[in-house]
Amino acid sequence: MTVTATVAGSAPPRTRRVASSSLLCLVLCLPALIPLLVILTSLATPETEVWTHLARYVLPDVIVNTAKLLLGVAIVAGVLGTSLAWLIAMCEFPGRRWLDWALLLPLSIPAYVLAFVAIGFLDYSGPLQAWLRAMFGSSAWVPPIRSTGGVIVVLSLALYPYVYLLARSAFLSQGRKVLEVAQTLGYSRGSASWRVALPMAKPWIAAGVALISMETLADFGAVSIFNYNTFTTAIYRAWFGMFSVHAALELSAVLLLFLPSCCRSSNWYGGRSSAPRVTSIAGTGRLRRTACCWRPRPRC
Amino acid sequence: MKVLSFIRSLLVSIAGCGLLSACAPGPTELVVYSARNEEHIQPIFDRYSAQTGQTIRLITDDAGPLIERLAAEGRNSAADLLITVDAGVLWHAAQLGLLQPVDSPVLKANVPENLRDPGNRWFGLSRRARTIVYSTERVQPAELESYESLTDAKWKKRLCLRTSKSVYNQSLVAMLIAQHGEAQTEKIVRGWVANLATPVFANDILLMQAIAAGQCDVGIVNTYYFGRLQRDQPRIPLKLFWADQQTAGTHVNITGAGVTAHAPRAEAARKFLEWLSQPDAQAMVAAIDLEYPVSSAAPADPQVAAWGEFKPSPLNVASAGELQPAAVRLMDRAGYL
Numbered sequence: 001m002t003v004t005a006t007v008a009g010s011a012p013p014r015t016r017r018v019a020s021s022s023l024l025c026l027v028l029c030l031p032a033l034i035p036l037l038v039i040l041t042s043l044a045t046p047e048t049e050v051w052t053h054l055a056r057y058v059l060p061d062v063i064v065n066t067a068k069l070l071l072g073v074a075i076v077a078g079v080l081g082t083s084l085a086w087l088i089a090m091c092e093f094p095g096r097r098w099l100d101w102a103l104l105l106p107l108s109i110p111a112y113v114l115a116f117v118a119i120g121f122l123d124y125s126g127p128l129q130a131w132l133r134a135m136f137g138s139s140a141w142v143p144p145i146r147s148t149g150g151v152i153v154v155l156s157l158a159l160y161p162y163v164y165l166l167a168r169s170a171f172l173s174q175g176r177k178v179l180e181v182a183q184t185l186g187y188s189r190g191s192a193s194w195r196v197a198l199p200m201a202k203p204w205i206a207a208g209v210a211l212i213s214m215e216t217l218a219d220f221g222a223v224s225i226f227n228y229n230t231f232t233t234a235i236y237r238a239w240f241g242m243f244s245v246h247a248a249l250e251l252s253a254v255l256l257l258f259l260p261s262c263c264r265s266s267n268w269y270g271g272r273s274s275a276p277r278v279t280s281i282a283g284t285g286r287l288r289r290t291a292c293c294w295r296p297r298p299r300c
Numbered sequence: 301m302k303v304l305s306f307i308r309s310l311l312v313s314i315a316g317c318g319l320l321s322a323c324a325p326g327p328t329e330l331v332v333y334s335a336r337n338e339e340h341i342q343p344i345f346d347r348y349s350a351q352t353g354q355t356i357r358l359i360t361d362d363a364g365p366l367i368e369r370l371a372a373e374g375r376n377s378a379a380d381l382l383i384t385v386d387a388g389v390l391w392h393a394a395q396l397g398l399l400q401p402v403d404s405p406v407l408k409a410n411v412p413e414n415l416r417d418p419g420n421r422w423f424g425l426s427r428r429a430r431t432i433v434y435s436t437e438r439v440q441p442a443e444l445e446s447y448e449s450l451t452d453a454k455w456k457k458r459l460c461l462r463t464s465k466s467v468y469n470q471s472l473v474a475m476l477i478a479q480h481g482e483a484q485t486e487k488i489v490r491g492w493v494a495n496l497a498t499p500v501f502a503n504d505i506l507l508m509q510a511i512a513a514g515q516c517d518v519g520i521v522n523t524y525y526f527g528r529l530q531r532d533q534p535r536i537p538l539k540l541f542w543a544d545q546q547t548a549g550t551h552v553n554i555t556g557a558g559v560t561a562h563a564p565r566a567e568a569a570r571k572f573l574e575w576l577s578q579p580d581a582q583a584m585v586a587a588i589d590l591e592y593p594v595s596s597a598a599p600a601d602p603q604v605a606a607w608g609e610f611k612p613s614p615l616n617v618a619s620a621g622e623l624q625p626a627a628v629r630l631m632d633r634a635g636y637l
Contacts, residue, residue, distance in 0.1 A: 057632040119506070124498065125513035138514075146499050185313045227504045229637060240364050241470055241628035243392050 039256060040102025042249035045223070050238065058234050059254075065148075066230045067216070072152035073159065073216045078209045078259050080156060082201075086193065088099040090179070091169035100168075111158035112221025118154050119145055119225060138218035151226040159215055163208030176293040217258055219263070330356045330568050335384040336555060340589050347584065348575060354568060363389045370398045375562045380569040381428065383557040384426070386467045388474065390556050391621020392424040401559035402570050410577035410595045414616045415554055422558035426591040427575050428551045429612065430472050432541040433526055434518045435511050447476065447551075448542045450518060451491020459495040460507045464631040467624075468482035468522055468553060473621035473631060475551050478615055479598035482630060489634040500637055505529060510580035512536050522553075526604060527590030549613035553592065553620065 087093075088100050106114070122128055122145040132140040143149065174197060182192035220232040231251060239248035333583040334341055337512055338360050345356045361369070363384045370377055370393070382399065393399055399421040407416070409421050414486040415424030432444055450459055462469060497516035503505040504525035511519055517626070526540055542550050557576070575581055582598035585591075590604050599605070 053629050053632065056548065057629075064358040120504075123506070123510075124515040146500075174452060179373060224465070227465070227500055227502050234463065235463055240467065241465070242625040243395075244625070245368075293598070 005263065012048070028252050030180075034258065038251045039249050042246060042276070043253050045246075046250065047244060047246040050242060050244045051250060054234070054238065054247060054251070056235075058229075062229055062231055062234045063271075065228060068148055068212055069152060069155070069214055069223075069230060072148070072257075073155045073210050074155035076152055076211055077160040077212050078163055081160040081208060082167045082198075082205050084160070085164045085167035085171055085201075086197070090176065090193070090197070103164055106158055107161040108157065110221060111155055111215075111219055112225055114158045115151070115154050115222040115225040122150075146226055148228070151223060151228045153214055153220065154226075155222055159212045162211045163205055166204040166208040167201050170195060170204035174200055214259065217255060266268070318620060320588045322399075326355070328355070328565065328568070329500060329574060330354055330380050330565055332358050332381045333366045333379045333560075334358055334360050334382075335366055335389070336360070341383065344576070344581065344585055345589060348572060349523070350569075352539040352575075354572065356572075367393050367396065368400065368525050370560060371396055371493035373562075377551060377562050378564065379560045379573065380563040380565045381557055382560055385553075385555045386471060387424075387554050387556065388467060388471050388618070388621035388624045390417070390558060391618050392553075393419040394419065394558065394625075395621070400561045400563065400566065402559050402573065403575055404570060405573040407577055410579075410582075410597075411573075412594060412596075413615055415552075415594050416556075417558070417618055418616065419625045422556050422579065423573060424554035424594045424617065425611070426555045426582075426586045426589075427552050427594055428543075428554075428591045429523045429552050429610065430468055431523065431543045431610075432518060432598070433490055433508060433511065433521045433538055433552050434541055435514075436537045437571050438514075441539070441541055444541045444543075446481075446547060447520070448473070448488050448549045450492075450495065450520075451488055453495075455495045455518060457495065457497045458517040460497055460510050461492060461500045462499045462504055462507050462519075462521070463502060464628070464636040466503075469520075470624050470627050470631070471550050471553050471617075471620035472520070473627035474620045475615060477623045477626060477630070478619040479548050479613075480625065483492075485627075486630050486634055489631055489636050493634055493636050497636070498552060508536075508538055523592075523604070523607065525591040526607075531590070533604065540607050542608070544610060544613070545611050548615070549611040552612045552617070554594065554617055555585075611623055 014228070030247065084103055088096060120126055123140070129142055131139070132142060179189070179197055180198065181193045182196040183189060187195060217230075218232065219230075220236065223230050223233055224236075234249045235248045235255070238244050238251055302506060309559075332345070337360060341360075345358060349355055359366075359379070366382065366384070367389070370379060370382065373379070382391070382393060389500070392397075395415055399417075401420045402423075403420060407420075411423045415427065416422065432447075432450070434441070434444060450611040464470065464473075465568075473485060473489060475489060480488070490611065498510065500511065504521040505520045505528070507524065508521060508529050510516055520543075523540065527536070529538070531538060544550055557573060559566050559573065563569050576585060579593075579595050579598040582593040582595040586598065586604070587601040590601060592600055592604060
């Protein structure tokens with residue numbers, strides 16, 4: 001007892017500071033937390049009748065669709081954003097300066113507008129397919145835009161700037177010197193990018209992908225235009241179609257369970273050791289690598 | 301310091317919100333919550349204001365949020381009138397106790413019985429039919445008959461539908477349940493799904509463009525969407541076919557309104573509703589978005605009248621709301637996405 005009292009009484013000031021800042025943090029987060037708490041409390045009073053229906057006919061499709069979309073967009077937007085960031089940060093080519101900011105522009109277009117334009121232009125009744133039919137007859141085949149692939153591509157095009165922006169900053173802050181050092185240590189330019197620059201940018205890329213994943217989970221407009229059933233469309237349907245706000249809340253609670261997995265994956269991916277392996281080089285290679293350091297900015 | 305300045309700016313913005321909410325409506329200003337677009341309703345308000353001097357404040361949003369807002373505001377709500385599309389939504393608002401009964405001989409005389417709430421809590425203001433549209437290049441009208449006939453094998457890979465998320469399809473299926481019962485309706489819906497030429501569309505316009513382009517030959521749409529497309533492309537090779545003319549009649553839905561349960565200006569709201577049901581206003585309400593007036597004394601727009609007379613379903617549109625949850629579940633079971 002005495003020991004406990006002593007420990008509690010002599011808590012170092014640092015701990016107190018931490019406690020008060022976490023309290024402040026909680027107060028500031030409260031407005032955002034309240035809706036989440038309301039959603040979670042809905043689980044305490046389940047509406048079994050609607051839920052049984054949803055679990056049998058709606059949820060299986062919705063979970064598979066949401067997972068496919070999440071994975072697809074994370075991969076396509078992640079690869080697109082990272083490669084564009086690498087090209088812009090590491091290479092010099094005509095148009096690079098304006099592409100540097102122009103590649104951010106998709107962020108200013110809502111995903112549903114892009115979806116609407118893509119369907120209007122690329123669907124069967126759109127101008128592209130009408131032209132193809134006029135040229136090659138009705139046998140002309142174009143992959144259907146209103147499909148899982150279509151919605152993944154459109155959302156990726158709308159959301160890749162999150163990864164692009166973060167990865168670009170990462171590559172720029174590393175500078176080319178890191179690559180050059182790696183080259184002096186025996187890596188080719190390609191493998192230096194792959195083994196050194198990319199692993200160092202991983203935490204930023206992972207953060208971008210986590211943001212994209214959350215945006216994808218929350219998207220309602222684009223998936224509605226594609227009529228691609230995800231959690232958001234199921235929530236809307238439960239609320240407006242079945243007049244059950246409660247079932248909508250329950251679905252939202254299940255959707256919330258996806259969020260920690262987004263953040264966890266970003267921690268896992270971003271938190272792994274990113275130290276590149278160093279190998280020694282000898283002979284003429286050494287001279288060649290040293291010369292690289294004096295070379296002007298590489299051109300791709 | 302940063303935290304302090306953040307809190308200060310937060311407080312300033314909260315105070316700003318408080319000031320804004322102080323801009324309450326004047327004591328005689330009518331407050332209307334509307335799920336109709338401003339462009340479809342403001343001209344009518346302007347005419348009423350010009351005729352009577354009654355000022356109207358319009359607040360627009362989707363029906364769901366408006367209903368939730370009314371419910372949350374309760375007795376403190378400033379709203380006097382709720383205007384929405386779809387009878388199911390009005391039925392739902394009435395079920396939640398958000399609308400009050402209005403005993404008005406004028407409304408009873410002008411609005412047919414099947415287009416208003418049996419409890420007089422909401423009244424239809426305009427009608428739209430949801431019926432069959434077909435390609436004049438590939439379909440003869442003699443091949444068509446009813447919603448049910450679209451399940452026939454001859455329409456295999458020739459039918460286009462809009463998503464079952466559309467409240468208009470939910471209401472249509474609800475009305476089919478009222479007519480045929482659940483088991484038969486499920487057969488119909490499964491038949492439609494089996495005949496689909498392509499995944500369902502997000503809206504009626506995309507659907508009609510697909511028929512015009514040759515992706516499919518028949519579909520089911522709301523009449524005013526057809527009207528809008530026809531207005532923009534007068535030569536489009538599509539026509540409307542009135543479904544179920546030999547049997548129950550074509551499915552109709554309404555745009556309607558009800559006086560809110562705690563309306564501060566209920567009397568003014570009733571007067572406005574009565575004015576809206578008069579033939580003069582009816583012609584304008586219907587023509588503004590190529591709909592049909594509910595009052596038989598009002599003329600339809602010439603473009604709408606050119607689609608011909610049809611027998612509408614005599615069922616009370618309230619069934620659309622009552623059976624809507626059952627319709628949604630039925631469509632889920634039938635795999636109608």
